[in-house]
Amino acid sequence: DTGVSQNPRHKITKRGQNVTFRCDPISEHNRLYWYRQTLGQGPEFLTYFQNEAQLEKSRLLSDRFSAERPKGSFSTLEIQRTEQGDSAMYLCASSLSDRAYEQYFGPGTRLTVT
């Protein structure tokens, strides 16, 4: 399968714990995006990388959130000191830089904070 993959698919954690999600983009894609989707809403942009450089972070991305793409391939999204309001689906997408209108999404990681 050459699509975008995300792990884990589902994470349940207690409030205050740290969690980390991984995204593996389509191999030739140099752009990688993170979105958050809550029930009944469309995805909301969080941040994106071009190769290993993080070029933009949304105001939605509080100080408790950090994302990395160390070698320009896979990316991780870490949430520290989770809160119940962090419960959502975290989606990763990838694209070529000159085809940013053609983003392909992974299956998402569903986070439940209890």
Place this chain on the structure above:
Amino acid sequence: QKEVEQDPGPLSVPEGAIVSLNCTYSNSAFQYFMWYRQYSRKGPELLMYTYSSGNKEDGRFTAQVDKSSKYISLFIRDSQPSDSATYLCAMSRSGSGTYKYIFGTGTRLKVLA
């Protein structure tokens, strides 16, 4: 007011019907218009994208953009039960802002066998 408005549905139609899904938007800078299909608890799947105004057809799907009215549509012909999903529209600017999608809330579609 949200930048992109989409009726959440649900929209129920009989199998074989023509489905019309719509979004309106307020930002005239949007140039790229995308439609995604999302099955329950899955990631969005890109169906089509359109640049600026006009129509685009791909199999049973047709996307239309009317920039003068700030209105976009997705038509599904000969709808099937397997088309039952949430359909999301997304929009972005051209140039350096193309990556920054603004999504609608999605319309839930049910195609009844």
